Amino acid sequence: MSDTIFALSSGQPPAGIAVVRISGPHAGECLRALAGKLPAPRRAALVRLIDPRDGTELDHTMVLWLPGSRTATGEDSAELHLHGGRAVVAAVLAALAALPGLRQALPGEFTRRAFANGRIDLAEAEGLADLLTAETELQRRAALAMADGALSRLVAGWRDKVLALSARLEAALDFSDEDD
Numbered sequence: 432m433s434d435t436i437f438a439l440s441s442g443q444p445p446a447g448i449a450v451v452r453i454s455g456p457h458a459g460e461c462l463r464a465l466a467g468k469l470p471a472p473r474r475a476a477l478v479r480l481i482d483p484r485d486g487t488e489l490d491h492t493m494v495l496w497l498p499g500s501r502t503a504t505g506e507d508s509a510e511l512h513l514h515g516g517r518a519v520v521a522a523v524l525a526a527l528a529a530l531p532g533l534r535q536a537l538p539g540e541f542t543r544r545a546f547a548n549g550r551i552d553l554a555e556a557e558g559l560a561d562l563l564t565a566e567t568e569l570q571r572r573a574a575l576a577m578a579d580g581a582l583s584r585l586v587a588g589w590r591d592k593v594l595a596l597s598a599r600l601e602a603a604l605d606f607s608d609e610d611d
Contacts, residue, residue, distance in 0.1 A: 435461065436536035436544075437527045439520060446515035451523060453509040454502070454541060457532045462496055462509040464530055465489070465523075469496045480511065482526045489522050490514055504541055505548025554582045 435455030441448065453461050463469055464483045470476030473495070480489040493512040502508040513519050527533055539560070546556045558577030565571040576582075 435533050436540055437461070437524070437533060438536035438541070439524065440510075440541070441515070444515050444517040444520045449513045449515040449520045451511040451513060451520070451527070452536075452541060453511070453527070453533070454504045454506050454536075454544060455533075456507060458507040458509045459496065459498065461527065461530055461533055462494060465511075465526065466494055470494060472496055472498050475512075480513075480523060480526075482522070484526065484529055489526060490519050500548070503550065504544040505550045506544060552580075552583050554586070555580055558582070 433456065435453065435457035437451060437453045439449060440452040441450040459469055465480045466478040467481065470478070475493050475495055477491070478494050479491050481487070482489050490513050492514065495510040495512075497508040497510070499507065511523060513523055528535060542551070542556050542559055545551045546553065551559070555578050558574050558579070561574035562571065562578050565574050
């Protein structure tokens with residue numbers, strides 16, 4: 432996972448806002464190439480995105496720079512909160528695709544990176560997948576609980592109880608001949 436990926440992370444345009452996510456070691460360079468500078472970490476900034484290929488303005492929009500391991504994927508990340516028109520989104524995606532060291536993400540790749548980097552466990556990753564495909568209120572609630580770690584916490588509690596019982600059993604077996 433040494434490459435940097437990008438994708439439209441919101442619904443398909445047209446929409447009021449379209450969110451494009453960038454994740455990987457070159458996320459900062461990509462944002463700098465489009466915005467001219469990196470905004471303060473974890474602070475929204477209003478910038479003019481410029482196409483590095485020809486200098487044309489892509490959008491006047493809000494961006495976020497999220498450095499380091501405290502991100503959803505555990506990697507340097509950037510988010511572009513664009514106006515959600517088809518032409519705006521297409522122009523920004525084309526500009527990103529033209530940057531060296533950057534490629535379009537495969538479906539589920541941001542979640543896979545979050546799992547690989549220890550930001551979520553397998554049950555939470557499955558919960559996210561279920562949340563994206565939920566069609567009923569019950570499915571939504573169950574998926575949200577799973578994505579939030581409810582199953583993982585339940586299993587961790589069971590594990591702790593089993594380990595405690597195992598320790599007590601081993602102690603009983605190891606010291607059964609002692610009379611204190």
